[in-house]
Amino acid sequence: MRIVYAAVTAAALLVASSVSAQTTTQNFDSGWLFAKGDIEGAETIAGAGSDWEKVSLPHDWAISGPFDQYAPATGSGGWLPTGVVWYRKPFTLPEADKGKRVFIEFDGIMDRGGVWINGHHVGHPPNGYSSVRYEITDHLKWGAENVIAVRADTSAQPASRWYAGGGIYRHVRLITSGDIHVDGWGTYVTTPKIDADRATVKVESAIINRSKSARTAHLEISLTGPDGKPAGTFKGAPQTLPIGRSVKLNAEGAIPNPKLWDIGQGHLYRADIKVISDTGEVLETDMETFGVRQIEFRADSGFWLNGKNVKLKGTAIHADGGAFGMAVPLSFYERRLKGLQALGINAIRTAHHPFSPEFLDLCDRLGIVVMNEAFDMWTVAKNPYDYHLFFTDWSSIDARDFVKRDRNHPSVAIWSIGNEIHDTPYPVVAKSIVARLKTIFNTEDPSRPVTMALFRPNTTGDYKNGLADMLDVVGQNYRENELTQAHKDKPTRKIIGTENGKNRANWLPVRDYAPYAGMFLWTGADYLGEADRAGWPFISNPSGLVDRTDVVKPIGWERAAWWSETPVVKIGRRVTEVIDTSELPTMVGVAMPQPKGPGVLNDWTPTDLKPHTEKVEIVTNAAEVELFLNGKSLGKKPRNADDSAIKYDVAYAAGTIRVAAFDSSGKKVAEDELKTAGAPAAIRLVAEQKAIAPTFDDIGYIRAEVVDAKGVRVPNAASLLTATIEGAGHLAAFDNGDPTDSTLFQSPVRKAWNGRALVMVCATDTTGKIKVTVSGEGLKPATVTLQAKGLN
Numbered sequence: 001m002r003i004v005y006a007a008v009t010a011a012a013l014l015v016a017s018s019v020s021a022q023t024t025t026q027n028f029d030s031g032w033l034f035a036k037g038d039i040e041g042a043e044t045i046a047g048a049g050s051d052w053e054k055v056s057l058p059h060d061w062a063i064s065g066p067f068d069q070y071a072p073a074t075g076s077g078g079w080l081p082t083g084v085v086w087y088r089k090p091f092t093l094p095e096a097d098k099g100k101r102v103f104i105e106f107d108g109i110m111d112r113g114g115v116w117i118n119g120h121h122v123g124h125p126p127n128g129y130s131s132v133r134y135e136i137t138d139h140l141k142w143g144a145e146n147v148i149a150v151r152a153d154t155s156a157q158p159a160s161r162w163y164a165g166g167g168i169y170r171h172v173r174l175i176t177s178g179d180i181h182v183d184g185w186g187t188y189v190t191t192p193k194i195d196a197d198r199a200t201v202k203v204e205s206a207i208i209n210r211s212k213s214a215r216t217a218h219l220e221i222s223l224t225g226p227d228g229k230p231a232g233t234f235k236g237a238p239q240t241l242p243i244g245r246s247v248k249l250n251a252e253g254a255i256p257n258p259k260l261w262d263i264g265q266g267h268l269y270r271a272d273i274k275v276i277s278d279t280g281e282v283l284e285t286d287m288e289t290f291g292v293r294q295i296e297f298r299a300d301s302g303f304w305l306n307g308k309n310v311k312l313k314g315t316a317i318h319a320d321g322g323a324f325g326m327a328v329p330l331s332f333y334e335r336r337l338k339g340l341q342a343l344g345i346n347a348i349r350t351a352h353h354p355f356s357p358e359f360l361d362l363c364d365r366l367g368i369v370v371m372n373e374a375f376d377m378w379t380v381a382k383n384p385y386d387y388h389l390f391f392t393d394w395s396s397i398d399a400r401d402f403v404k405r406d407r408n409h410p411s412v413a414i415w416s417i418g419n420e421i422h423d424t425p426y427p428v429v430a431k432s433i434v435a436r437l438k439t440i441f442n443t444e445d446p447s448r449p450v451t452m453a454l455f456r457p458n459t460t461g462d463y464k465n466g467l468a469d470m471l472d473v474v475g476q477n478y479r480e481n482e483l484t485q486a487h488k489d490k491p492t493r494k495i496i497g498t499e500n501g502k503n504r505a506n507w508l509p510v511r512d513y514a515p516y517a518g519m520f521l522w523t524g525a526d527y528l529g530e531a532d533r534a535g536w537p538f539i540s541n542p543s544g545l546v547d548r549t550d551v552v553k554p555i556g557w558e559r560a561a562w563w564s565e566t567p568v569v570k571i572g573r574r575v576t577e578v579i580d581t582s583e584l585p586t587m588v589g590v591a592m593p594q595p596k597g598p599g600v601l602n603d604w605t606p607t608d609l610k611p612h613t614e615k616v617e618i619v620t621n622a623a624e625v626e627l628f629l630n631g632k633s634l635g636k637k638p639r640n641a642d643d644s645a646i647k648y649d650v651a652y653a654a655g656t657i658r659v660a661a662f663d664s665s666g667k668k669v670a671e672d673e674l675k676t677a678g679a680p681a682a683i684r685l686v687a688e689q690k691a692i693a694p695t696f697d698d699i700g701y702i703r704a705e706v707v708d709a710k711g712v713r714v715p716n717a718a719s720l721l722t723a724t725i726e727g728a729g730h731l732a733a734f735d736n737g738d739p740t741d742s743t744l745f746q747s748p749v750r751k752a753w754n755g756r757a758l759v760m761v762c763a764t765d766t767t768g769k770i771k772v773t774v775s776g777e778g779l780k781p782a783t784v785t786l787q788a789k790g791l792n
Contacts, residue, residue: 025173076530078528087152092143114151203250266367272287318525417451474486497520655675683705686705694762725772
């Protein structure tokens, strides 16, 4: 069932009524109360005190901090707080709706979320990433106030290897239906046969009959195309709906001249579904969006989409939204994904758990291929208090709900049932789990293959004991040549790199071996937590192509030069000086954050301004480059045969260094330049939006830069900046991307890092101006103005 929010305010929800027995879905995010601590009686009707805080969902309470180097979550959890919290929401349902069935649906409660309705306990799932639904009909009072209470518990630590957030951090819905309704995520849409002039559409909907008599019914389907116009209608054969049973009704039709979903082309169709009785009564309605596309993994040539052989150029990402923690506005995800697409990324791996439904909706619209992952561990622990404690009892339930919830997304091309699973040294155990999970996935969605990210399979014998060959597609983390050899040893294997390093040596085996379906870099963006190896003061893992604020790092531009299909050229200078690391912890296996330490920097402002030689590196996908220093050509050089960086030794002089890139015909196709910065003099603001609406998902992003008197960004500026918001908005978050900065993200005061920061603002009204000013001592302040706008 694809969720469609009704545009209902909290006040309207209290008086809304419907005479239809068909399912309606209402946003249930507003009007909650929140309190920290394990409060006795908080689950009861009268359990809230006057000191409870008013909040709206999604709500990640832990991201408010403070950061604490002695936090029980350790660096794995980003040194952020954990513990027990409670949420409560009063609501009233009209007397006229009595007799209907009511469900509450949560997209994520972190963690071990107990749920009560009017003091009655209805569920306690341990997996904080799972979407869950409870029927609460029998516990409701009609025409009077009801109270739903939720207890979220992250007190058992350390639990996660990365920052996992806390509380009801995703959306909540209240669903009302009749006695005959879709059974959970029971509607499944596939396009089993696609030709240029026709695509077959098959709709299957599991309908449960909770009424007092058997009924006869069929499906009627109306399709709408990507252009918003009708795309066809069809219906299925009548079937009996026995009392108390869930029955799958089917209908099959066709779309003429289908518009295909493809990479970068998120063409989506909509199926409106009616369940019609033999008397013509509409018993139930549902809606799903879907895409028309063909996916295939082949043993000899990798991944195929719509009849084209495509190399998957992917990254893994964690679900956190940097300064927003795990309660991530959709606009943040959209900004990040579009930025990664601009670097040539065409695929995302959801590391290492279910993401929110709206994230997959976004991938659908953007045309991004997704490896959708279920579990980071099975029965063997990676941290003492993680999901392994519950895996045996809950994994079948969680896996089935996961695949049913996400199977209609055209972006999802492959399922992953596990990441670096430590059960594999015990093949009897591991193989039984693979068989059980794979049966669930293949049963609920036979249209997609199943993989898992094998961890050192040659050590645990996965290629010899048969475990690897139980998978539809064999996935392995790193050690690309091992996976290549595993395919050569058995050419019928389909293979994919599930997690890979960012070095040239990691890419070439994938690029140059046709059976390799593609790779997923670790990682696309810096993420909170997994800083235990780095130690305090690191709060986030700096392994991304982009930082927490989505500024592209030099390694990101290098990847763009290898992967992008549009012209790319970027200048950098190789930094080799040794820095004082006496105050920093040893970084074992973790990339040092720029600009500290050896690496490449995208600036022309070295610490040493005296005459010396700078090692300049240029990354490009063009045929030839020409480098200029202060207008004087330093010569042309061709693109290297191995696509490594083009290198120049340049006698440093302050001013402008510029590179022009040319195609094979000599036409200039791209250029880049860097300028020497002077002393910090002013702040420059760039607003990425002109107007924002007062919704959770709509955020205004304002880039702040410390610049010199000529407007050149000062790359080593660490000025203390203050953000002030006036008018119809407020500060949502303030970040700079520095993995060692433990300033609270809600603070209006933050240092610049690499001369940059990012101000994020929310609208508080549908009209009026939002004035954003950033100031700093000794700097000329800057102001931009956004417009508050109404809801669409």
